[in-house]
Amino acid sequence: MFCDARRPCIALPGPEQTRRYEFKVLPGEDEAALLADESVARLLADHGAAAGSEIVRKTVYHFHARIADRWGEGRVWLAGDAAHLSPPFAGQGMNSGIRDARNLAWKLAAVAGGRLGPGLLDSYPAERHGHVAQMITLARRMGAIMGPRTRVHGLAQRLGFRLLSAWPAARSWFAEMKYKPPPRFTHGFLAASMLARRGPVGRLLPQPMLREGPHAGERLDALLGTGFALLGVGVDAGASLGARWDTLVERRVMLPVDAVPELAEHAGMLLLLRPDHYVMARFTPDAVARIIPELEALAAATWT
Ligand SMILES: Cc1cc2nc3c(=O)[nH]c(=O)nc-3n(C[C@H](O)[C@H](O)[C@H](O)COP(=O)(O)OP(=O)(O)OC[C@H]3O[C@@H](n4cnc5c(N)ncnc54)[C@H](O)[C@@H]3O)c2cc1C
Incomplete structure (x- = not known):
C-alpha cells in the first residue's frame, strides 16, 4: 500500500505472477486520458512494476458503501x-x-x-x-x-508502518489482516441461552486436520457432512436430542481430543453444529435433557 496523499495506490500480488494495481482517480482528472497506455505505464513505473509488464485489464470503477x-x-x-x-x-x-x-x-x-x-x-x-x-x-x-489528507500525514503514516514492520508480531497482525473481525452471531438460529461474549456459540467451528484414528489426515468438515451434526469432543455423541432434532441431525461424530487438539477447549462437551458449521449449542452430556426444550422451541418457531 502506498499511503500517498498525492495519489493513493495499492499493489496486490495475484496468482501466476500477476499483480493488481489500484490508483485513485483525482478530482477533475479525465478518465480516458488516465487509461491511455503512456499514462498507465507512468503510474506503474512509479510504483515498482517491472518494465514491459503485460496489461491484462484496465478500467475505472466507482465504489460505494x-x-x-x-x-x-x-x-x-x-x-x-x-x-x-x-x-x-x-x-x-x-x-x-x-x-x-x-x-x-x-x-x-x-x-x-x-x-x-x-x-x-x-x-x-x-x-x-x-x-x-x-x-x-x-x-x-x-x-x-x-x-492520507496531507503529505505530512502520509509521511508520518508510512514511517509508522515501517517502524511497526520491524516487530514480527505487528507485521503479521497487519499483513495477515488479523484485525479483521471474524463473524459472530449474537442472535439468529442458535441457542440464545448459551451465547457468551467469548464462547463458541454463534461462531464458526475451526476446521482442523484430524491427527489420529481412522480419519487421520482428513479435514473435520468432511467428517461433519453438509447437514446438522452433533460432535462429541472426547464424549459419546449418541444422546437423543428429542424426536425432531434426532431427525434433523444427520451425523453424530465422536472424536478423542488427541485427534483434534485444536478443539481441546471443548473437551467433554457436545457441540451442535449447523450445516454451515457454525456452533448452534454447546453442552455437557448430562445437560442434554435441559437444552431439548430450547432446541425444540427454536425449530418450532420457524413454522410460526
Ligand atoms: C476493483 C474491485 C476490486 C475488488 N476486490 C475484491 C477483493 O479483493 N476481494 C473481495 O472479496 N471482493 C472484491 N471486490 C468485490 C467483488 O468483486 C464483488 O463483491 C463480487 O464480485 C460480487 O459478486 P456478486 O455475485 O454478488 O455480484 P456480481 O459480481 O455483480 O454478479 C452479479 C451477476 O448478475 C448478473 N445479472 C445482473 N442482472 C441480471 C439479470 N436481470 N438477469 C441475469 N443476470 C443478471 C450480472 O451480469 C453479474 O454477472 C472488488 C470489487 C471491485 C470493483
Whole structure:
C-alpha cells in the first residue's frame, strides 16, 4: 500500500505472477486520458512494476458503501453485492457475498425440503447484517488510512508502518489482516441461552486436520457432512436430542481430543453444529435433557 496523499495506490500480488494495481482517480482528472497506455505505464513505473509488464485489464470503477434496507421478501432473497456494496480497500466484498451464500443456501434447502419452517429465512439477514456492516466500516477505515489528507500525514503514516514492520508480531497482525473481525452471531438460529461474549456459540467451528484414528489426515468438515451434526469432543455423541432434532441431525461424530487438539477447549462437551458449521449449542452430556426444550422451541418457531 502506498499511503500517498498525492495519489493513493495499492499493489496486490495475484496468482501466476500477476499483480493488481489500484490508483485513485483525482478530482477533475479525465478518465480516458488516465487509461491511455503512456499514462498507465507512468503510474506503474512509479510504483515498482517491472518494465514491459503485460496489461491484462484496465478500467475505472466507482465504489460505494451501502447496505439494502431489506434483504428479502416472500420468496425473493438478496445476497452478495445485490444486498450490500463495500469499498474494495479491505478486499472483503466477495468474501461477504460468499458468507451470505453459505448462510442462505442450507436454510433455503431446509425450508424447501420441509425440514424447517419458512421463518428460518428471517435469521439470514439477522445473522449476516452485523458482520457485513463491520466489514464495510473496516473497508472505509482502511481507505482513509490509504488516502492520507496531507503529505505530512502520509509521511508520518508510512514511517509508522515501517517502524511497526520491524516487530514480527505487528507485521503479521497487519499483513495477515488479523484485525479483521471474524463473524459472530449474537442472535439468529442458535441457542440464545448459551451465547457468551467469548464462547463458541454463534461462531464458526475451526476446521482442523484430524491427527489420529481412522480419519487421520482428513479435514473435520468432511467428517461433519453438509447437514446438522452433533460432535462429541472426547464424549459419546449418541444422546437423543428429542424426536425432531434426532431427525434433523444427520451425523453424530465422536472424536478423542488427541485427534483434534485444536478443539481441546471443548473437551467433554457436545457441540451442535449447523450445516454451515457454525456452533448452534454447546453442552455437557448430562445437560442434554435441559437444552431439548430450547432446541425444540427454536425449530418450532420457524413454522410460526
Ligand atoms: C476493483 C474491485 C476490486 C475488488 N476486490 C475484491 C477483493 O479483493 N476481494 C473481495 O472479496 N471482493 C472484491 N471486490 C468485490 C467483488 O468483486 C464483488 O463483491 C463480487 O464480485 C460480487 O459478486 P456478486 O455475485 O454478488 O455480484 P456480481 O459480481 O455483480 O454478479 C452479479 C451477476 O448478475 C448478473 N445479472 C445482473 N442482472 C441480471 C439479470 N436481470 N438477469 C441475469 N443476470 C443478471 C450480472 O451480469 C453479474 O454477472 C472488488 C470489487 C471491485 C470493483
